[in-house]
Amino acid sequence: MTHDMRRAGSHVDAGAEAAAAGRGAKGPDELRREIERTRHELGDTVEELAGKMDVKARARARADDLRDRAGAMTVQMRSSAAHAGEAGMRHRKPVMIVGAVIAVVAGAVMVRRHRC
Template sequence: MTDEARSGDGARPDGAAGGVKGPDELRQQIERTRSQLGDTVEELAGKMDVKGRAQARAADLRDKAGAMAVQLRSTVAQAGHAVQGRAAQTGHAVQDKAAQTGHAVQDKAARAEGAGLRHPGSVLFAGAAAGAVGGVVALEVLRRRYTGRR
């Protein structure tokens, strides 16, 4: 051993007692060193295996993406059910309002019918005017269809 390896009392810096070691103790030390060296080499090899690390990372990301997709599908399904429920409620409300409006229109039509019976000339004139407007619109539609103008 060198002078640097020994302290002033003859002890070694690694804590082992100075002096000659027995063959069993040397074998155990060699085995420990081999084991540590093997662990170190294995760790370095793992760090150098870029392809393997990339594949492991890709697998992790695929798993995370799959989990996110499942969660997203669940969220979308819940939102779809909520929207469907609101649409059904709105549809029922619109139906009710349409029925009320229809009844109101029927009432007004019945009152207008009564007025029309009292003034048949006005009803005939309004019907003739509506027929004329409808005829002009129909002629314009046909003219555009056959001349190709839009």
């Protein structure tokens, strides 16, 4: 039984060795390239984390974004107001007539209630 366990263990080691041989051994140049790539990725990650930790810069960027949005909304609102003003000028007479009719009716109702 001990012989079988050793044999199974050696079989696993042989399988691991075969898998490593299938991938191929890495040469010194390939290892250097991999290390350099890993350093580069790590540097990018550290830079990204440092940017996230800079609360003042993030707040400034957010404020700039909100300021830009507010400016765009102001332009849009001014344009809408100008358009509404133009529409009001086109329909000025009908609006005045309707307003006068409403005022006359309201006045008549008030006089009638006051008499009763």
